[in-house]
Amino acid sequence: MSVRLEREEPLALLVLDRPERLNALDTGSLRTLLAAIRELAADERIRVVILTGAGDRAFAAGADIGEMVEKSPAEALAFAELGQAVCRAIEEAPQPYIAAVNGYALGGGCELALACDIRLASERAVFAQPEVTLGIPPGWGGSQRLPRVVPPGIAGELLYTGRRVGAQEALRIGLVNAVYPAEELLERARELARQIAANGPIAVRLTKAAVRFGLEHGLEAGLAYERQLFAHAFTTGDQREGMRAFLEKRRPTFLGR
Numbered sequence: 322m323s324v325r326l327e328r329e330e331p332l333a334l335l336v337l338d339r340p341e342r343l344n345a346l347d348t349g350s351l352r353t354l355l356a357a358i359r360e361l362a363a364d365e366r367i368r369v370v371i372l373t374g375a376g377d378r379a380f381a382a383g384a385d386i387g388e389m390v391e392k393s394p395a396e397a398l399a400f401a402e403l404g405q406a407v408c409r410a411i412e413e414a415p416q417p418y419i420a421a422v423n424g425y426a427l428g429g430g431c432e433l434a435l436a437c438d439i440r441l442a443s444e445r446a447v448f449a450q451p452e453v454t455l456g457i458p459p460g461w462g463g464s465q466r467l468p469r470v471v472p473p474g475i476a477g478e479l480l481y482t483g484r485r486v487g488a489q490e491a492l493r494i495g496l497v498n499a500v501y502p503a504e505e506l507l508e509r510a511r512e513l514a515r516q517i518a519a520n521g522p523i524a525v526r527l528t529k530a531a532v533r534f535g536l537e538h539g540l541e542a543g544l545a546y547e548r549q550l551f552a553h554a555f556t557t558g559d560q561r562e563g564m565r566a567f568l569e570k571r572r573p574t575f576l577g578r
C-alpha cells in the first residue's frame with residue numbers, strides 16, 4: 322500500500338508509504354491519498370491530520386520521475402491536475418493539516434508540505450523544488466505556494482536554482498515552524514495536534530476556512546467572510562459552553578455543535 326491511514330481519534334495520520342522509492346508519488350499513490358483526504362474530510366471525529374513519510378529518509382522525494390519521463394503533454398497535464406487536486410483537497414479540508422517532514426521533501430513532496438497548514442521538520446529534513454534541474458517547472462503548486470509561504474525573493478531563488486535547503490535554513494526562512502530531533506518529530510506533531518483538537522472543533526474549522534479564504538480573496542473579502550463565520554459561531558452550543566466555562570472558571574466541554 323502506498324499511503325497508510327491511521328486513526329488515533331481525534332487525530333489521524335496519513336503516511337506516504339513507499340520507502341523503497343523514498344515515498345515518490347505516482348498516480349496510484351496520489352489517487353489513494355486523495356481518497357483518504359476526502360474520507361477524513363467527511364469524518365467529524367477527526368479534528369487534525371498529520372501527514373508524514375514512512376521510513377527515516379523521506380517525507381516524499383517528489384513526483385515519480387520513472388512514471389513521468391515518457392508522458393505526453395496531455396498525460397502531463399492530467400498528472401499535474403491530479404497532484405494539484407491532492408494539494409487543494411488538503412487546503413479545502415475542514416481539519417488543519419500538519420506536515421511532519423522527516424527527510425527529503427523535494428518537488429511534489431515539498432508542494433504537498435506547502436499545502437499543509439503547519440510544517441514541522443526533523444533535523445534531517447531537506448526541502449527543494451528541483452524541477453528546473455529536470456527540465457520542467459513545478460506542477461503541483463510550488464510556483465504559487467512557495468512565494469506565499471516564504472518571501473518572494475527567497476522563493477524565486479529556490480525555484481530558479483533548485484537548491485536544497487536543510488532544516489535550520491528552512492526554519493530561518495519561515496518554511497517550517499520548528500525543528501526537532503528525528504525520533505521526537507512525530508510525538509511533537511501529535512502534541513501540537515492534540516492542543517488544536519482540545520479547542521472548539523467548529524471554531525477551529527471556521528478559523529481554517531477564514532484563513533484560507535482571506536489568503537485567496539484578499540483582505541476586504543476575507544474580513545467580510547470572517548464576520549459571517551463569527552456570527553455563525555453564535556448559533557452553536559460550543560460558543561455558549563466556551564464562554565460560560567471561562568466565566569465559571571472551569572474547562573469547557575465542547576460537543577462540536
Ligand code: CAA
Pocket residue numbers: 341342343345346382383384385386387404425427428429430432451452455458459460461463
Ligand atoms: N521518482 C522516482 N524514483 C525516485 C525518486 C523520484 N522522485 N526519488 C528517488 N527515487 C528512487 C531512486 O531512483 C532509487 O531507486 P533505485 O533504488 O531503484 O535506484 C531509490 O528511490 C533511492 O533513491 P537514491 O538511490 O537516489 O537515493 P540517494 O540517497 O542517492 O538520493 C535523493 C536521494 C537526493 C532524494 C535522490 O533520490 C533524488 O534526487 N531524487 C529525485 C528528487 C527530485 O528531483 N524530485 C522532484 C521530482 S519532479 C516533481 O516532483 C514535479 C512536480 O512538481 C510534481
